[in-house]
Amino acid sequence: AIRPGSKLKPDHAYSLRFGKGLLAAAGNLGLTNERALKFEPYYTFRILGTPDGDCLPQQFRLAFSNPVKNAELYSKMSVTPNVLPAPRESEGRYEGYRNSGQRQVEYSLPSELFKPASLYNFKFPAGLTDIFGNKLGEDSAFDVTTGDYCPQLAMPSGFGILEGYLPARHPVDAVNAGIVGVLKAEVPEDAFIPFYRGGMKDEASLSGAFSKDWDPSKDQHNIRIRTFLDHSGIFGGDEGGFGFLRALGPGGNFHRALDNVTRLGITLKSSQDSTLIWTSFLRSGRLAAGIPVEIRGDDNKVLWTGITDRQGFADAPGWLKLGITDWDRWRRPELWVFARHKNGTAVMSTSWTGGVEPWRFNVNYDKYPRPRRYGAALFTERGIYRPGEAVELKGIGRKLVSGDWTALDLAAVQLSVSDPRGNRVFKATVPVSADFSSFDYSYLLSESAPTGVWTVEAAEPYEDDKSSARAVEGGEEDEYRNYRGKERPFLFTETFRVEEFKPAVFEVKARSLEDSYLAGDKFRAAIEGWYLFGAPMSESRADWTLRLNSAWYAPPGKDGFSFGRETRENRIDRLAGSGGEELDSKGKAVVEVKIDKKLKGGGNALLASFEAGVTDPERQRLFGRASAYVHKADLY
Known part of the structure; x- marks a missing residue:
């Protein structure tokens, strides 16, 4: 701390300078350059600003040279006629807005309490005190005449x-x-x-x-x-x-x-396959039959005309059949529906949405459908391979047309394979079977194939868009960027792993001997180890663990009932037991663990997760797992 040699004076500015090379309290490194700290102490306490008499509502602003607590200001200030309420406790500690540019502290009075075209007298006693203990020193008063309400x-x-x-x-x-x-x-x-x-x-x-x-x-x-x-x-x-x-x-x-x-109301729903229009009368809600309706596009071109039926409905074509073959991603084509009536034509746009949405009823829907929508299952015959092995790629695709899945309209599909480093190492076009709407290919991994996760891509045949490859600009560094360029409706990916691994020569099975347990019961599980050539893993050691976790539980046969919401706080997640057992001559062992009778934590349902691991003489280790519910009581 630095103490000044004499008392600082108010209304003065000071500069504290530290010379180059000034050493710290410890060490031998000093300041590399001269530093200066500028500051000002408090000022002589006085009023610097008063409210203007402009039109209401306006900011009735007071300004002082030093901060004053709201509680002190409102207790000492008087306004005639009195319109100011005492501040709440939380507001009483407020010390105003410090306007450093004007060197003043500002307070806004509640202008809505002041009446227009009225005279108000403000008085401040000499005893008004700022937060530093300085007093105003003399009584102060001024008048403010408010203006009319602002136009x-x-x-x-x-x-x-x-x-x-x-x-x-x-x-x-x-x-x-x-x-x-x-x-x-x-x-x-x-x-x-x-x-x-x-x-x-x-x-x-x-x-x-x-x-x-x-x-x-x-x-x-x-x-x-x-x-x-x-x-x-x-x-x-x-x-x-x-x-x-x-x-x-x-x-x-x-x-x-x-x-x-108008006297008509329009309800409108549209999609790429169909458009539904319903007209009714606004006054009664009664259906409006025989109403001529017309659909137009954004370009004001008439796309379709029709008449509502006895129920006030009109079934119109969807976007595609109306001639709208493409639209911007994450947008829907905008249709305009006009319903003509002698007392005034009504209009509705598909962009005027709001109110009841499908998600409120747990209905899955596509808010921004595309002109072409495909679905595909892309897979390999197994998920892991060794370098040099063949990867059998298969795919089944469908196209969504009028709400139903039909065969692909593609004669061929482009397959590409990328290694774990993101390098595309293979690209080919394969034919699509017209009978089964499927495709397949056998890809041979090289002996030097890197290990890791590989990616397979199936897409419409396309040429690489080199224009999409460019340097990242400064503002894009942390933003999402799609380097694929043009949107591709048929584009699906799948992954597989390439690893240097040894095939399993045995298997481990674990199962709970009871479907469920109550707190205080013994959890019983069976472990079994067998070599794949048919012999039991006798005298092998099985290490096991049992964990208890808070869980959701839905009683069988009681649709709509589930328990576990109460587990959001004080969840249970702990180790209930661990140990090791030697498998007998038949490669089997039984484990028993006593479950605590009093299980602390939220929720009445828990899941007991049992895991057993067995290691063979060649140190290959495999696991078996089983689980069962543990109930704190037999009543929910």
Whole structure:
């Protein structure tokens, strides 16, 4: 610690310099360069800033030269008329925001408690004390006259639906809004899609547009008004359609709203194979039969037309049959459905989603299906090989068409093999059997094949996209990168291992002698070791362990019942016993372990895992495993 030779003065800046070569308390290494630490002590305690009288709501900000605890500030400060509540205990310890650039500490008062166009008197006594013990020294007071509420205009923007059997009114909230310029117009049906997708800014496509000045806050000063803009003058009689409103708010911001005035509601589901449309009346929920419906694409082109049946349904083609053959990955094609009614055409887009999702009902689904979807099983006849052996590769593939799996539409499949280092060492095209929709190949490993995990890839025949190979840029280092380039709908991989291993010459079996146990019972297990040429492993030693773990348990025949959720905390995972046994002349041994009667930990069900390992004279070691439930009681 460094102690100054004299008391530091407030309102001064200081610099503490350490010279080059200054040694530490221990050792002989000093500073390589001169260092300087700059600091300032506390200031003379005074008020530096007071609230402005701007329009509400605003930040009522006080500023002091030194920090003051909230509890001290609110207990000493007085406001007339009084509108400030005492701070909560947690807020009382707050010491303000330290604005180092302005060399002041700032406090924001709750501006929502102040009324508009009102005079407030603030007083601070001389005894107000900062956190360093300095007092203000003299009484201080000032007046603040608040302004009116700031001009505001709020209304729902974007697309919305107004039920056609009610007055077509678009809600608006306003406070001291003043004169607002409003534009009203009808959006023709043929122009709806490009107008909406263009951000509702191409006003040249509007029909019957007219403007007017409107003062929603007229004669209602400093009061929040909930009012509306109606679509009168746009539609005639009981007609509806698409009404556009544009209002210029007090801040110079445009509020744009596109309302569908209709009596119809549309429910829409689409996929690559089919599209289902259902129309009903908004007022009663009753089905709407005989309604002409039309499907359009993003380009506003008509893709399909039809009429709803007696139940209000219309079965339409899916994306593929509508001519949409491809779309961006992780997106769905956007369809627009128009349902025509004399009181106003209704519209719905497949991109307007939300509400009930399939996952809520444990239904597995593909949210972003692709134009072509394949499934395949790629496998080898065994999982591990030695260098120089042949790997028999086999694959069975199917294509999903209209919800059913059909034979592959590929005449050939490209197979490639990569070694554990990621090097592709083999690439070939193999034919697909038209009868079985399958393919196979025998790949011969070299005698010098490296050990590890090898990868087999089956894909549509393709040429390597060398343009996808490039240097990684700085911002990509920790990001996911797909170097395969073009998306490949048929692309499947499988792995196998290459190891220098000795084939097993014996086998070890372990089994529990009871299906389940209660706490306090003896766990009994049998061990058996046999050479594969038919002789028992007599007099061989078997080492064993028994572990107890918290587990889930579903009683047989009691569908819907399961136990184990209570094991999330205080789980049991411990060794219940271990030892060794010598196999008898028949290569068998029996192990008994006493299970504790009182098993501490969460959950009533445990799983006893038994493992036995046997080593032959050539030191090859193999294991057998068995498990059984252990119940703390016979009642759940």
